[in-house]
Amino acid sequence: MKAGPISIPQPGKNMAASVPIDIIQGLGYCESAMSEITRFGVSLDSGLLHQFDSLIGKLGYANRSEAIRDLIRDRLVAKEWESGSADTVGVLALVYNHETRELTETLNALQHKHFDLIIASTHIHLDAHNCLEVIIMKGPAALIKKTSDCLLITKNVKHGRLITTSTGEHLD
Ligand code: NI
Numbered sequence: 001m002k003a004g005p006i007s008i009p010q011p012g013k014n015m016a017a018s019v020p021i022d023i024i025q026g027l028g029y030c031e032s033a034m035s036e037i038t039r040f041g042v043s044l045d046s047g048l049l050h051q052f053d054s055l056i057g058k059l060g061y062a063n064r065s066e067a068i069r070d071l072i073r074d075r076l077v078a079k080e081w082e083s084g085s086a087d088t089v090g091v092l093a094l095v096y097n098h099e100t101r102e103l104t105e106t107l108n109a110l111q112h113k114h115f116d117l118i119i120a121s122t123h124i125h126l127d128a129h130n131c132l133e134v135i136i137m138k139g140p141a142a143l144i145k146k147t148s149d150c151l152l153i154t155k156n157v158k159h160g161r162l163i164t165t166s167t168g169e170h171l172d
Pocket of ligand 1: 098123124125126130131132
């Protein structure tokens with residue numbers, strides 16, 4: 001993808017405020033009308049911009065603005081996790097052999113111990129031996145991480161991964 005020029009920003013210009021009222025009241029406008037949109041300019045090395053455009057093109061983004069919004073949200077969510085105390089959402093996936101008694105017991109005990117942290121879990125029998133357990137947790141980041149680590153390091157977990165996401169409460 002060829003790196004094109006970034007549109008020239010107008011400092012302090014409020015895009016939402018410049019849209020005619022009849023369009024704002026029309027169907028389909030509700031979502032964007034809820035928040036204020038501000039345009040700003042970004043100075044970037046052309047090589048870096050080319051790399052960025054190439055990356056977001058491969059990912060399927062229609063424009064730079066949406067890609068930048070997602071990058072910012074990603075960093076904000078990472079910050080929530082770094083704080084440890086912020087309420088977050090974590091999704092832990094574990095693949096294991098159900099014939100391993102120790103793991104089944106650990107899973108069961110931890111889910112009872114942290115019943116207030118674990119908001120949902122799903123067990124899928126992948127085949128005659130292998131199981132997939134998906135555990136969804138909501139609460140302090142540090143507690144989610146600790147609970148996940150206890151499960152991930154349990155003997156005979158074949159593979160596992162914690163997806164660290166957000167409650168969405170502090171994201172626009
Ligand atoms: Ni199973």
